[in-house]
Amino acid sequence: MIELRDVTKTFPQGKGEGGGLRAVDHVSLHVPRGSVYGIVGHSGAGKSTLLRLINHLEEPTSGSVLVGGADLGALGERGRRQVRQSIGMVFQQFNLFRSRTVLGNVAYPLKVAGASRAEARERAAEVLRFVGLDGHARRYPEQLSGGQRQRVGIARALATSPGVLLCDEATSALDPQTTHEVLALLERVNRELGITIVLITHEMDVVRSLCDRVAVMADGKVVESGGVYEVFSRPQHPTTEAFVRSALHDRPDGPALERLRARHGGRLVTVPVTGDAAGGHELSRLLREHAVDFTVAHAGVGEVQNRPLGSVTLELRGAEADIDAVVARLGGLEKAGAR
Numbered sequence: 447m448i449e450l451r452d453v454t455k456t457f458p459q460g461k462g463e464g465g466g467l468r469a470v471d472h473v474s475l476h477v478p479r480g481s482v483y484g485i486v487g488h489s490g491a492g493k494s495t496l497l498r499l500i501n502h503l504e505e506p507t508s509g510s511v512l513v514g515g516a517d518l519g520a521l522g523e524r525g526r527r528q529v530r531q532s533i534g535m536v537f538q539q540f541n542l543f544r545s546r547t548v549l550g551n552v553a554y555p556l557k558v559a560g561a562s563r564a565e566a567r568e569r570a571a572e573v574l575r576f577v578g579l580d581g582h583a584r585r586y587p588e589q590l591s592g593g594q595r596q597r598v599g600i601a602r603a604l605a606t607s608p609g610v611l612l613c614d615e616a617t618s619a620l621d622p623q624t625t626h627e628v629l630a631l632l633e634r635v636n637r638e639l640g641i642t643i644v645l646i647t648h649e650m651d652v653v654r655s656l657c658d659r660v661a662v663m664a665d666g667k668v669v670e671s672g673g674v675y676e677v678f679s680r681p682q683h684p685t686t687e688a689f690v691r692s693a694l695h696d697r698p699d700g701p702a703l704e705r706l707r708a709r710h711g712g713r714l715v716t717v718p719v720t721g722d723a724a725g726g727h728e729l730s731r732l733l734r735e736h737a738v739d740f741t742v743a744h745a746g747v748g749e750v751q752n753r754p755l756g757s758v759t760l761e762l763r764g765a766e767a768d769i770d771a772v773v774a775r776l777g778g779l780e781k782a783g784a785r
């Protein structure tokens with residue numbers, strides 16, 4: 447649905463190499479039709495610029511951007527406008543017109559696209575029903591809560607029946623409960639309307655609950671990408687590792703590990719838990735074989751894409767030689783805090 451081929455965007459006013467700032471640096475990315483694709487990264491990593499390249503609010507310095515097979519760079523102004531109309535956008539700060547009603551906000555892009563007043567109002571009412579705000583059509587944005595405003599933002603983005611929805615930190619200004627509701631709505635947008643979603647966020651929890659695929663950006667580059675479960679279970683890049691740990695909260699950090707050591711006299715090992723049940727059986731067999739006893743000292747196991755993921759930190763007790771044998775056999779399983 448969306449393809450970026452070796453895309454670079456340099457801003458001339460930056461202080462980087464050759465006087466320019468490379469906000470997006472040789473990025474290639476493929477977003478399959480019907481997927482929910484998350485782009486994560488710290489502030490300044492280049493996420494917003496990447497999103498703006500997809501709907502051609504920014505032009506790439508080099509490389510090409512294809513949406514639905516059409517190369518945006520090769521299209522004329524009219525073609526680009528058409529492609530842009532097939533892409534909806536949702537913003538962190540909602541960007542609603544304060545002086546227009548909810549219905550007026552949602553009808554606005556339809557009027558711009560040339561719909562009659564009656565058509566625009568009818569379609570706007572329809573999308574407002576979809577987002578559960580049909581009773582609020584005559585209100586003004588400031589009479590609504592943050593979550594309701596974002597639902598209006600989503601309704602406005604859906605009004606022109608786009609094939610793609612781009613979300614720029616769509617839940618970052620919302621509290622956890624409202625975030626949950628907006629993510630559930632975006633999930634319906636994807637599942638019921640078949641709309642491809644690309645969202646940028648600095649919260650891995652958003653990726654975990656909504657996305658099928660994820661790309662991690664650092665310094666303008668995509669440092670890692672893949673299926674959400676694969677990236678969560680085997681992060682390769684330090685930036686990814688930090689994001690994943692922030693969502694899973696599964697391992698004791700340095701100070702927590704010190705407290706565990708003070709509390710538990712035996713040897714501490716951290717063992718990953720994945721969807722692979724065989725790994726769990728292997729662990730209990732090892733402990734039994736070597737007559738090593740255990741206590742759970744710390745655990746963080748949840749679900750990612752409906753499959754278990756996390757880790758447990760165990761205190762092992764038994765003869766030193768037996769514990770050594772278990773720890774050695776854990777081999778591929780990760781040892782942390784072992785002493």
Ligand SMILES: Nc1ncnc2c1ncn2[C@@H]1O[C@H](COP(=O)(O)OP(=O)(O)OP(=O)(O)O)[C@@H](O)[C@H]1O
Nearest residue numbers: 457459467469487488489490491492493494495496
């Ligand atoms: N129009 C512009 N002119 C000059 N520099 C820009 C422009 N837009 C972005 N940049 C710079 O490009 C880099 C990437 O910015 P971008 O907004 O894409 O990052 P981001 O990952 O979205 O960060 P944030 O989460 O803070 O929005 C930053 O160093 C930023 O200052």
